[in-house]
Amino acid sequence: MIKNKxxxxxxxxxxxFSLCIFKVSTYFKQLESTELVIAQIEKRIALDLPRLDLTDAFLKHSGNHEEITHYIKLLNNELPTEKVKVYAIADVMLSSQDLSFKTVIKWLTTNDQSVSITFLTxxxxxxxxxxxxxxxxxVVALLFARWADVIKYSSRRYLALKKQKEQLLPKNNARFEIDLKNKTLGMNEDKAIKIALANKPLCFYLALIEFCIDNPDVTLNQNKDVPVELLELANKYFYRLIELGHTIRKRPNFTNSLEKTLSEIRAALDEILSEYPELKDKYYPPKAHGEGSRSRLHSYGLVNIKADDIVVIGK
Structure with a gap:
C-alpha cells in the first residue's frame, strides 16, 4: 500500500512538473508570436493609412465607415492566424466581438493625427x-517513477546484502587494545567501548599475555604457585603505571586472591568481547570446570594468543 502510494x-x-514547464514555455512562445503578428499588421496599416478615408474631427469629416470596415475584414482574411484579429481602426469597428479574445490597443501617429488600432488576441x-x-x-512520468522505484529497491537490496555480508565476515582485523595511559581495555575496531580495569588485574593480565606469548606450552594452574617470570612481568607493568603518573599507594601482591583477579579480568572481557565471540578463546583466561582432579588439570593460560593479537599503548 505504501509502495503504491x-x-x-x-x-x-x-x-x-513536466506539464507546467511545457505550458509556461509554450504560453510565452504564443505571446511572442502574437506580438510579431501585431507588429506586421501595424506596418501594413501604416502603409495603407494615407489611402483610408478616416474620420477627421478637425476638418469635420465623417469618413467612409463601410470602406474601412471592408478593409478590416479583408485584412483579417489575409492574416496567417485566427488568434489575432483587427477589431477597429480609429472609430470604425466590426459589429461583433468575441469575448474570449483579449483587447490590445496600438497607436499610429501621422503628421496631423494619431490613429488607434484595436486588436483582438x-x-x-x-x-x-x-x-x-x-x-x-x-508515460514519461510513469517510466521515471518506475525507474526511481527500481533504483530505490536496488539500493536497499545492496545495503541489506552488504550489511549481511559484513555480519557474516569474521572480524579478522580486530585486535585487543590495552591503554596503560588510561588503564582501559578495548578493541582497535571499536573506539567507543573502553573498559577501565583496576591496577592489579590490569598489570596481571598484561603479564599473563606476555608470558603466554613467550611460553605457549606452559600450564598455569591455580593450585600451583604463579611462575616467577609472570610475577616479574606483572611488577614491571606496575612500575610502568607509576612512571605514567598514576597515583598508586602500594604495590599489590599478585599471588594473593588469584581467582578474584582472574574474575575481574573475565568480567571486563565479557563486556568487550560480546560483539567478538570468536575471539574469546584467544583473549579469555579459561575457567576451571568440575571439582577435584579435573580442576587440578585446569590452566588459565592463553594458549592461542600471538604477539600480533595485542596492542599495548604506553608500554
Whole structure:
C-alpha cells in the first residue's frame, strides 16, 4: 500500500512538473508570436493609412465607415492566424466581438493625427494538440517513477546484502587494545567501548599475555604457585603505571586472591568481547570446570594468543 502510494506521488509530481514547464514555455512562445503578428499588421496599416478615408474631427469629416470596415475584414482574411484579429481602426469597428479574445490597443501617429488600432488576441491555455504532449508526459512520468522505484529497491537490496555480508565476515582485523595511559581495555575496531580495569588485574593480565606469548606450552594452574617470570612481568607493568603518573599507594601482591583477579579480568572481557565471540578463546583466561582432579588439570593460560593479537599503548 505504501509502495503504491509512493509510486503514485512520484508519477504525479513528475507529470505536473513536466506539464507546467511545457505550458509556461509554450504560453510565452504564443505571446511572442502574437506580438510579431501585431507588429506586421501595424506596418501594413501604416502603409495603407494615407489611402483610408478616416474620420477627421478637425476638418469635420465623417469618413467612409463601410470602406474601412471592408478593409478590416479583408485584412483579417489575409492574416496567417485566427488568434489575432483587427477589431477597429480609429472609430470604425466590426459589429461583433468575441469575448474570449483579449483587447490590445496600438497607436499610429501621422503628421496631423494619431490613429488607434484595436486588436483582438487569443492565447489559449490548452490546445487540442497538447493532448499528445499530455499523454507523452504521463508515460514519461510513469517510466521515471518506475525507474526511481527500481533504483530505490536496488539500493536497499545492496545495503541489506552488504550489511549481511559484513555480519557474516569474521572480524579478522580486530585486535585487543590495552591503554596503560588510561588503564582501559578495548578493541582497535571499536573506539567507543573502553573498559577501565583496576591496577592489579590490569598489570596481571598484561603479564599473563606476555608470558603466554613467550611460553605457549606452559600450564598455569591455580593450585600451583604463579611462575616467577609472570610475577616479574606483572611488577614491571606496575612500575610502568607509576612512571605514567598514576597515583598508586602500594604495590599489590599478585599471588594473593588469584581467582578474584582472574574474575575481574573475565568480567571486563565479557563486556568487550560480546560483539567478538570468536575471539574469546584467544583473549579469555579459561575457567576451571568440575571439582577435584579435573580442576587440578585446569590452566588459565592463553594458549592461542600471538604477539600480533595485542596492542599495548604506553608500554
Amino acid at each position: 509512493q509510486f503514485s506521488i512520484i508519477t504525479l509530481c513528475v507529470f505536473v 487569443y492565447t489559449p491555455l490548452f490546445l487540442l494538440s497538447d493532448l499528445y504532449f499530455v499523454i507523452a508526459f504521463f
